[in-house]
Amino acid sequence: MNCKNHPAVLATDRCAGCAESFCGDCLVSIQGRRYCGSCKVMALNGQPVVAREATIPCKEANEALTYAIIGIFCFGIILEPIALVKASKAKKMIAMNPQLAGSGKATAAVIIATVALLLWIIGILVRVTQAA
Ligand SMILES: [Zn+2]
Ligand SMILES: [Zn+2]
Numbered sequence: 001m002n003c004k005n006h007p008a009v010l011a012t013d014r015c016a017g018c019a020e021s022f023c024g025d026c027l028v029s030i031q032g033r034r035y036c037g038s039c040k041v042m043a044l045n046g047q048p049v050v051a052r053e054a055t056i057p058c059k060e061a062n063e064a065l066t067y068a069i070i071g072i073f074c075f076g077i078i079l080e081p082i083a084l085v086k087a088s089k090a091k092k093m094i095a096m097n098p099q100l101a102g103s104g105k106a107t108a109a110v111i112i113a114t115v116a117l118l119l120w121i122i123g124i125l126v127r128v129t130q131a132a
Pocket of ligand 1: 015016017018019020035036037038039040
């Protein structure tokens with residue numbers, strides 16, 4: 001199989017966009033995939049050839065998870081509500097900017113914070129009822 005652009009040159013690979021055969025000079029590598037000249041333009045213009053990956057870690061989601069985990073052990077009655085606020089803020093930020101990563105962390109923070117907060121409330125109620 002020869003290159004579609006250079007009939008005298010042997011093709012080295014296929015374009016990830018149009019699946020035609022091209023030589024090494026014609027193919028360019030974008031995010032680990034190889035494209036020909038015309039498909040490269042589409043890939044760079046954000047056509048759905050390559051899904052844009054979430055690459056920027058969301059600081060708010062990391063903080064939410066940290067607060068949620070620390071809150072299990074101490075000051076949960078204060079830290080868990082903060083974790084919940086930060087997690088919902090993180091989810092909003094991620095929804096607006098698809099390049100932000102960390103929706104999994106935000107979800108984990110919500111689950112941990114909710115459970116831990118309930119345990120803290122139950123613990124306080126038990127202490128209060130026992131004292132009464
Ligand atoms: Zn192509
Ligand atoms: Zn070529």
